Amino acid sequence: MNTSTLSTLIRALLRWWWLIVVAVALGVGVGFFVRTEQPDIYASKATVLIGQDVREGNFSGPNYSLVQAYSVLVRRATVLQPVIDDLALNLAPEALNEMMEVSINFQASLLEITVLDTLPERAALIANRIAQELVNQSRGTAVSEDQAFVAAQLADIQQQITQLQQRDRELQAEASTLTSAFELTQNLAEREQIRKAVQDLRKMYTDLSQTTGSTRGQVTLFELAVPSFWPVASNRTLDLVIAGAAGGALAIITIVFITFFDDRLQWSEAEGATVLGQPVLGPIGIVPASKLPLYMVTMPGSVEAEALRQLRSKIMIQTEGGHPRSVTITSYDSGDGKTLTTANLALAFAQSGLRTLVIDGDMRKGDLHELFRLPNVRGLSDLLAAKEPLEQALPRCLLDTGYEGLTLMTCGRDTADPAGLLSKPRFAALVHLLIQQFDILLMDSVPTIGGHDAVFLAEASDGVVIVVRAGRTTQSQLKRTLANLQSSPDINIMGVAFNRVRLQVTSKYSSGYYYRSPGRVSAERINRDLRSPRRGGLALRASVIKDRSGERLYSLAAAAARLGVRERTVKTWISSGYLPARRGLLRAWVRERDIDALLANLPVQEALAVEPGRADETLQPASVTPNGAHALPEQLREQRAALLDYVTRPPQGQDE
Numbered sequence: 001m002n003t004s005t006l007s008t009l010i011r012a013l014l015r016w017w018w019l020i021v022v023a024v025a026l027g028v029g030v031g032f033f034v035r036t037e038q039p040d041i042y043a044s045k046a047t048v049l050i051g052q053d054v055r056e057g058n059f060s061g062p063n064y065s066l067v068q069a070y071s072v073l074v075r076r077a078t079v080l081q082p083v084i085d086d087l088a089l090n091l092a093p094e095a096l097n098e099m100m101e102v103s104i105n106f107q108a109s110l111l112e113i114t115v116l117d118t119l120p121e122r123a124a125l126i127a128n129r130i131a132q133e134l135v136n137q138s139r140g141t142a143v144s145e146d147q148a149f150v151a152a153q154l155a156d157i158q159q160q161i162t163q164l165q166q167r168d169r170e171l172q173a174e175a176s177t178l179t180s181a182f183e184l185t186q187n188l189a190e191r192e193q194i195r196k197a198v199q200d201l202r203k204m205y206t207d208l209s210q211t212t213g214s215t216r217g218q219v220t221l222f223e224l225a226v227p228s229f230w231p232v233a234s235n236r237t238l239d240l241v242i243a244g245a246a247g248g249a250l251a252i253i254t255i256v257f258i259t260f261f262d263d264r265l266q267w268s269e270a271e272g273a274t275v276l277g278q279p280v281l282g283p284i285g286i287v288p289a290s291k292l293p294l295y296m297v298t299m300p301g302s303v304e305a306e307a308l309r310q311l312r313s314k315i316m317i318q319t320e321g322g323h324p325r326s327v328t329i330t331s332y333d334s335g336d337g338k339t340l341t342t343a344n345l346a347l348a349f350a351q352s353g354l355r356t357l358v359i360d361g362d363m364r365k366g367d368l369h370e371l372f373r374l375p376n377v378r379g380l381s382d383l384l385a386a387k388e389p390l391e392q393a394l395p396r397c398l399l400d401t402g403y404e405g406l407t408l409m410t411c412g413r414d415t416a417d418p419a420g421l422l423s424k425p426r427f428a429a430l431v432h433l434l435i436q437q438f439d440i441l442l443m444d445s446v447p448t449i450g451g452h453d454a455v456f457l458a459e460a461s462d463g464v465v466i467v468v469r470a471g472r473t474t475q476s477q478l479k480r481t482l483a484n485l486q487s488s489p490d491i492n493i494m495g496v497a498f499n500r501v502r503l504q505v506t507s508k509y510s511s512g513y514y515y516r517s518p519g520r521v522s523a524e525r526i527n528r529d530l531r532s533p534r535r536g537g538l539a540l541r542a543s544v545i546k547d548r549s550g551e552r553l554y555s556l557a558a559a560a561a562r563l564g565v566r567e568r569t570v571k572t573w574i575s576s577g578y579l580p581a582r583r584g585l586l587r588a589w590v591r592e593r594d595i596d597a598l599l600a601n602l603p604v605q606e607a608l609a610v611e612p613g614r615a616d617e618t619l620q621p622a623s624v625t626p627n628g629a630h631a632l633p634e635q636l637r638e639q640r641a642a643l644l645d646y647v648t649r650p651p652q653g654q655d656e
Contacts, residue, residue: 011268012259013252020251027247031240040231044124045114046131047223065208067109069150070219071102074113074134083129100130110222120227127225138219150208157205161198168194263475265468267498275496276478281465282311283501284341293340293371296347297403303503305348308341311497312348315465318494324462326431326441327494328361330454330485331467332477333447337499338467342444343371350405354439357398359409361443361457363418366411368444372401379412383430384421390430407438418446422456431460448481455488463494470498526558545589553582553589562595 013020051066073079077093084091091099101114113131117123171191178184265275273280285304287295296305316323329345331338339362346358360368363381378397386393399408415421434441443461446453458464466481478496485491529544533552543558559579560567573579574588579598582589 009256009259012255015266016251016255016258019255020248023247023251023254024244025247027250028240028244030247031243034243039118041116041118042120042123042228042230043114043116043232044120044127044225044228045112045223046124046127046221046225048111048113048131048134049220049222050109050111051218064106065153065204066218067104067106067111069153069208070111070134070138071104074102074111074130075100079130079133079137082133083126087126087129089126096126099126113225115225116232120229124225124227131221131225135219135221154205154208157201157208161201161205164194164198164201168198264471265473265475265478265498267470267501275468276475276482278466278482278493279495281314281495281497283307283470283503284311284337284467284497284499285503286500294344294347296344296351307501307503308344308348312345312352315345315463315494319462319492324440324494325435326443326461328443328445328454328457328461328464329467330445330458330464330481331447331469332473332481333449334365336447336467336469336473338447339366339368339371339444341467341497341499342442343368346406346442347403349440349442350403353405355405355407355437357407357409357434357438357441358401359434359441359443360411361422361453362446363411363415363421363453364446364450366444369399369408369410372399372408374399374401374408374410376410376412379410381412381415381418381421383409383412384424384426385415390426390433394430394433419451419453419456422453422460427456428460448484449477452484455485455491458485458491459488463492465494466496467499468496470501472500526561529558552592554592554595556581556588556590559590559595563598 048070050070075097080093080096083089084093084096089096099116101116103112103114104110105112111134113127113134115123115127115130117126168191171187171194175184175187175191178187267283268280285302285307287299287304291298291302295302296308299305315327318324329338329342342358346356350356358368359380360366361380362368366376366379369376369379380397383390383393383397397409397412399410401408421427431441441461443457445457445464448454454464464485466478466485468478482493485493526543529542530552533542533544533546543555545553547553554562556570556574557567560570563570570579570590574581574590579590580594582591
């Protein structure tokens with residue numbers, strides 16, 4: 001596993017940590033339920049001594065064959081059926097055999113009979129009764145079946161000895177004909193192995209044949225079984241740990257499968273990240289439904305709005321020689337967030353001071369006008385289908401959105417062939433005309449799955465941004481979108497933007513270091529308290545109150561909001577005497593006149609010095625028109641044009 005694969009797996013495990021926790025908890029829960037439904041199992045063990053006479057102290061050493069033989073005999077019905085009848089067990093010999101475990105200690109010639117049962121007393125009773133029955137049958141003379149088994153074993157051993165001896169004679173006869181030293185060596189080695197095997201078989205035959213002469217003292221009850229009240233299957237903690245580990249392992253396997261076999265696109269914060277060879281422009285956050293659709297207005301200070309501003313900045317630097325004048329926004333399928341992104345991105349451009357036109361290029365199912373609460377009477381389709389010149393028809397198709405610097409062109413009435421309208425030269429002429437009147441055009445396109453409309457829109461623009469939905473859009477879908485757009489050599493793909501990314505859990509976009517922390521008192525609350533200030537008292541929640549003389553007093557938080565500083569800065573100014581304050585019963589207050597005096601005494605530079613003959617006049621203060629009105633809006637427009645010209649101008653000493 002290489003480093004990139006391992007890092008991908010680690011990121012996936014960190015992203016899906018909750019699934020591992022849920023799987024472990026589910027495994028523990030299921031294991032606990034299953035374990036509580038199963039009865040406890042108890043074990044009791046009785047031990048018998050094979051082939052020794054304990055009373056006479058006759059320990060002649062281990063008898064492997066005899067112990068092995070009785071380990072087989074104890075499981076036969078001839079031993080188990082009397083036990084079942086005597087104890088009135090409602091079992092078949094096969095069932096009792098499954099409840100019994102037989103182990104052999106060859107060194108001490110011991111046979112251990114263990115019985116498992118749900119009752120400890122009954123387990124001990126059955127184990128003792130089986131051991132006793134084995135002892136009783138071994139002492140009787142009517143154990144013909146067992147004697148037959150021993151006789152069969154002896155006959156088998158004798159047959160093996162005969163076969164080995166026959167093979168030895170063949171090897172002896174073969175040795176007289178061999179001439180090769182290697183073959184003679186092999187012959188001698190095989191004859192030596194045969195002789196050793198014959199010796200072992202003869203010893204086994206002697207030991208086993210001794211059991212046929214006398215049955216007295218061959219099986220002796222060595223140790224009785226006693227009830228054990230500690231269940232052998234009662235380690236519930238271990239069971240739960242195993243169940244939880246199994247659940248966690250299943251979750252990890254699922255995560256690995258999702259990571260390496262699921263081709264849905266996932267957002268990554270890696271610098272310089274690309275997807276299918278295209279640069280990743282950035283994320284688009286998940287916005288609460290209450291803040292939709294125009295969240296650049298409803299939540300301008302949020303991380304989602306800041307992420308969209310960063311997307312705007314990356315789009316601005318995509319075109320060499322100046323910022324792009326027209327951009328198409330598209331996606332693979334509906335529901336990826338293309339239209340919502342276009343509307344809010346247009347607001348972001350307008351808020352930066354650029355004259356922005358947003359065009360609803362989706363003449364099939366466009367609804368961009370509904371986001372701005374505007375009707376769709378005349379729009380793009382009507383403009384392209386009209387016979388009159390563009391200059392005459394255009395003004396009737398431009399709608400004021402109510403937001404400064406932002407104009408909307410709706411999709412227009414339904415048309416049977418929207419792709420045909422977009423492919424005509426009239427559309428290219430329209431874009432050229434609009435570029436002369438606006439600083440930037442944003443065109444909301446049809447999803448690429450819906451036809452070739454996006455290709456015609458992208459050809460007429462400086463670049464196209466593809467919106468994908470994180471966790472939904474697949475790599476194969478993005479490949480089809482890229483193939484559709486790359487079918488035209490005139491299309492510039494700026495990059496991919498990931499929609500519906502949880503920005504609050506990312507370190508880059510949720511960091512508060514580069515944001516001014518909002519005060520504890522909002523401007524709306526201060527204005528509300530200014531309109532109806534409370535009089536004296538504790539006023540624990542008020543930001544502005546009136547004292548007995550009618551003078552308005554600000555809380556420290558309200559004073560900080562009024563001065564545009566942090567509350568701790570206000571406290572520092574008060575402690576140093578820079579800002580006077582009055583101590584109340586529970587809170588400190590700042591008089592409004594003291595705040596006004598501080599603001600009035602701020603040092604202000606009234607004019608900027610400009611060197612004579614300097615070509616850059618954008619640094620001069622706002623001029624005044626002959627009628628006395630300030631020309632600030634026009635001057636700001638000139639400043640913006642000069643700044644754009646400056647940042648796009650090649651460095652001195654280089655070719656244009």
